[in-house]
Amino acid sequence: MLEFELTKHFGKGKRRFSLDVKAALPTGKIIGIFGPSGAGKSSLLRLLSGLEKADNGFIKIKNEVWSDTNKKIFLKPQQRAVGYLFQSYSLFPNMTVMENLTFAAEKDTPFSKLEQLLNATQLTEKKDQYPASLSGGEQQRAALARALIRRPSLLLLDEPLAALDETIRTSLQSYILSLHKRFRPTTLLVSHDREELAKLCDLVIEMEEGKITQTVTPNLLFGDTQTIDLTSGSYRILTLIRHKGQLIVELVSGKQKIKLALNSASWPDLKSGDTIQLTGTTFNLLSTNTTS
Amino acid sequence: MNYAPIILSFQLALVTTFCLLIIGIPLAYWLSETRSKAKPVFEAAISLPLVLPPTVIGFYLLLVFSPNSAIGYFLKTYLDLELIFSFTGLIIGSIIYSLPFMVHPIQSGLSNLPNNLAEASYVLGKSRWTTLKSVLLPNIKPALFTGIVLSFAHTLGEFGVVLMIGGNIPGQTRVASIAIYDQVEAMNYAAAHHYAFVLLVLSFVILLLVYVVNGHYFKNIGRARI
Structure with missing residues (x-):
């Protein structure tokens, strides 16, 4: 260290x-x-x-x-x-x-x-x-x-x-x-x-x-310009960081852990562990990891 | 023509320049990188000989070296050293008198080097001494050369300080500039002219050397960078 x-x-x-x-x-x-x-x-x-x-x-x-x-x-x-x-x-x-x-x-x-x-x-x-x-x-x-x-x-x-x-x-x-x-x-x-x-x-x-x-x-x-289409539904938030008007959330979608950038203002009270309701739209994708 | 005063002048200039190198380099190095509040005091003290009449410096040195003063008494009693009317006294006087001519060019050369040259050496594990010797001084060769030559030439042409401390003892303190004065006093203009002409030519050659060598150095650096 x-x-x-x-x-x-x-x-x-x-x-x-x-x-x-x-x-x-x-x-x-x-x-x-x-x-x-x-x-x-x-x-x-x-x-x-x-x-x-x-x-x-x-x-x-x-x-x-x-x-x-x-x-x-x-x-x-x-x-x-x-x-x-x-x-x-x-x-x-x-x-x-x-x-x-x-x-x-x-x-x-x-x-x-x-x-x-x-x-x-x-x-x-x-x-x-x-x-x-x-x-x-x-x-x-x-x-x-x-x-x-x-x-x-x-x-x-x-x-x-x-x-x-x-x-x-x-x-x-x-x-x-x-x-x-x-x-x-x-x-x-x-x-x-x-x-x-x-x-x-x-x-x-x-x-x-x-x-x-x-x-x-x-x-x-730095985010990424890549986007992802998510199926409407509930997703549990594993981690969450607020940064310069953005909400960086890590959540599980199927067998993948994905990181998304959301507009922070739309989700003022969101915390790690909460469940988020996403309605079939395109999101800025930051990273994906396959979960075991 | 008696060449002894010219030889003595050269001896004085050589020894003074050598001593000034030893004193001037660390002093210039310290001045170039210190953040001490005392720096302007040191700079002003070192530069004093540039503005003071040499006789003023000579007068105070005369007082300090006199056996009646504490320092003079100490030197005489404990070290058996009498500085007035001696070649050693002339050397000390000349060192003080020519100090700015050695320190200023070197300080300016060191200050103009990029800061991170020394820092790069420190993070490579090199001591301050190794950094100065192997990195800084080799990169300020023209400044070093200027310091050496100006100190030498300035000591060669010294008069007031020498007259006050050294007097006019043949073979001991009668340097070329004093010999000229002596010959003029005796109305012996031909001899005075000989000494004066030798000093004139030597001083011109020395300064010419500085400009030619430094010009050549910078030209070479310019070529290497193209």
């Missing part, structure tokens, strides 16, 4: 911004962080990496405490097993791709491991080139390889694909997925791109004004 409960105040006066977040997230997954600009997404990553110190709270990953203000524990970024991919790549301009990797690697890292990563990111031919002579996509692949060389238990990706064009972004999404499958670090991915989050993430944290408003599966958060 990656658990954290953090508060941090930034700035003063009118520019004051407070971050107050709490979550317990499964390890080994890709977790998206979604929300408007200024919601505190990057600040959360900076706190988790140790680049910023929280005013209050703790960070615990797989029972290892990285910071706890009550116990006066604070591991510096150097002491945390973190990989951080910035939006602007931040490869070291004075080093070639290979030198960037060897600089990041532990001293006893075998050469084969470096080559393996270069291979996985298709940078073997570019290993002796300096970052300035690489394309944006190549730079980001090299930065990703560098972030993974130390086998981080937490990989933080701060809008890593935002500055890239559509084609490169799609191919890099595949890289992220395949590298994650191989190394399995708990990954937090900040992105504004709903499609990207839906494609890459197992869970999505939604943030607003410095707070986590919900942690849900991507399809639950």
Whole structure:
């Protein structure tokens, strides 16, 4: 589990911004962080990496405490097993791709491991080139390889694909997925791109004004344009979430568990466990699962 | 022509520049990233030699180094070190006098680097020292070069501070600028001209070197990015 409960105040006066977040997230997954600009997404990553110190709270990953203000524990970024991919790549301009990797690697890292990563990111031919002579996509692949060389238990990706064009972004999404499958670090991915989050993430944290408003599966958060025709009848609601004027309900229909988005205003008092009467209409389908 | 004052000037400039590198780099690094409220105080203190007449700095150093002052007395009694009218005193005076010429370019170079360059290094487990040595300094080579050359050239042309602290002892504190003054006082314009011309040419060559090397560096960077 990656658990954290953090508060941090930034700035003063009118520019004051407070971050107050709490979550317990499964390890080994890709977790998206979604929300408007200024919601505190990057600040959360900076706190988790140790680049910023929280005013209050703790960070615990797989029972290892990285910071706890009550116990006066604070591991510096150097002491945390973190990989951080910035939006602007931040490869070291004075080093070639290979030198960037060897600089990041532990001293006893075998050469084969470096080559393996270069291979996985298709940078073997570019290993002796300096970052300035690489394309944006190549730079980001090299930065990703560098972030993974130390086998981080937490990989933080701060809008890593935002500055890239559509084609490169799609191919890099595949890289992220395949590298994650191989190394399995708990990954937090900040992105504004709903499609990207839906494609890459197992869970999505939604943030607003410095707070986590919900942690849900991507399809639950972003909905789906798919629709379903339901037979009129009574359905029991298994779970229910109200989100931005929508009512996300999970119910059983025949042998399938289905998630639907309904207009929240039409069902003001509905709760989990209630039975809902639906009259043969088309609904926005979010997901389906066959029940056992 | 007696070349001793020119050689002494070079020795002073070399030692001062070396000491300034050791002092200036950590100081500039700290100034470039500190959020301390005391930062403007340090910046103002470091920049003082830019606006103060050198004689003012020389005068206060004279007072501080004098055996009648607490510091001067301590140095003389416990370390057997007399800084007035000595080459060591000249070095200390020159370090203070040329400090902004080393600190400002390096501080500006470091401040202009993207923030996350250092942060990327920290999250890769690298210490602040390793980050400075392997990541930050190699990426501000032109600023470092400018700092080194300006400090060297500024020390080479120093007069007021040297005169106040060092006086005019041949072979010890009589540097080229003092020798010029000395020769003019003695109405020996030919000798003064020799010293002055050597300093003029050297200063021009040094500055030319800064512009050529930095121009070449940026041109190469530009090419690499195309």
